[in-house]
Amino acid sequence: MDELQKILKENGIEVTDRMMGRFVSYMEDVLKWNEKVNLTAITDRKEFIQKHFIDSVLIAGREEIKNANFIIDVGTGAGFPGIPLAFIYPDKKFVLMDSLNKRLKIINELCEGLAVSNVDVFHGRAEELGQKSEFRECFDLCVSRAVANLATLSEYCLPFVKVGGHFCAYKGPEAENEIKAAGKAPSLLGGELKEIFVPQGDHINFEHNILIYKKVKDTPKKYPRKPGTPAKEPLK
Numbered sequence: 001m002d003e004l005q006k007i008l009k010e011n012g013i014e015v016t017d018r019m020m021g022r023f024v025s026y027m028e029d030v031l032k033w034n035e036k037v038n039l040t041a042i043t044d045r046k047e048f049i050q051k052h053f054i055d056s057v058l059i060a061g062r063e064e065i066k067n068a069n070f071i072i073d074v075g076t077g078a079g080f081p082g083i084p085l086a087f088i089y090p091d092k093k094f095v096l097m098d099s100l101n102k103r104l105k106i107i108n109e110l111c112e113g114l115a116v117s118n119v120d121v122f123h124g125r126a127e128e129l130g131q132k133s134e135f136r137e138c139f140d141l142c143v144s145r146a147v148a149n150l151a152t153l154s155e156y157c158l159p160f161v162k163v164g165g166h167f168c169a170y171k172g173p174e175a176e177n178e179i180k181a182a183g184k185a186p187s188l189l190g191g192e193l194k195e196i197f198v199p200q201g202d203h204i205n206f207e208h209n210i211l212i213y214k215k216v217k218d219t220p221k222k223y224p225r226k227p228g229t230p231a232k233e234p235l236k
Helices: 002-010 017-033 045-059 082-088 101-113 150-160 175-182
Strands: 070-074 093-098 119-123 139-145 161-171 191-197 209-215
Touching (some): 017 101, 045 082, 045 139, 070 082, 070 150, 101 119, 161 191
């Protein structure tokens, strides 16, 4: 947790006891629930902090999130990166979306227990929610971590982002290969690669790349395609 605090402070985040208490409680609650429901394969606490918390907050000091008010986490799983970012920015509104309702019910219960009021959860597939008017092109920022290859992920995520907003895809060391493999897919969906952000710091002991796309034009209405298609037939 000391490493997490240092990274937050290095990114200009004011760290409070309440914030850090929420991090600790959320980790303990997730690990407790994990004995009944498969939420995470990571059960070692040090590894949990590194790979879930620190990994999630790597964009915390960036303008893309500092300037965003309405943020969606697509394929949130056990709440990452959305929950850690929501702890840091209690004044911003977060929507956590996942296709597995059991996980979302747990996240919702944990947020209620921690008096976290800036998080809403929605059950559904990105292909369906991305076509609904209440979600389509209304978010300032979309984040997603460990969900799909970039071409597929772009079709899941970019339809949620308003023009002028951003999409941040958390990727590993093969990020540049994913960009090449995705071809024109992000562009077809209205995205333009702004930066490959490589977080640096003494407390980051894993290689990570965050692909930052700016939404420069509306996503054509035919995207996202019907459920399953983006994964089976990725755009190129």
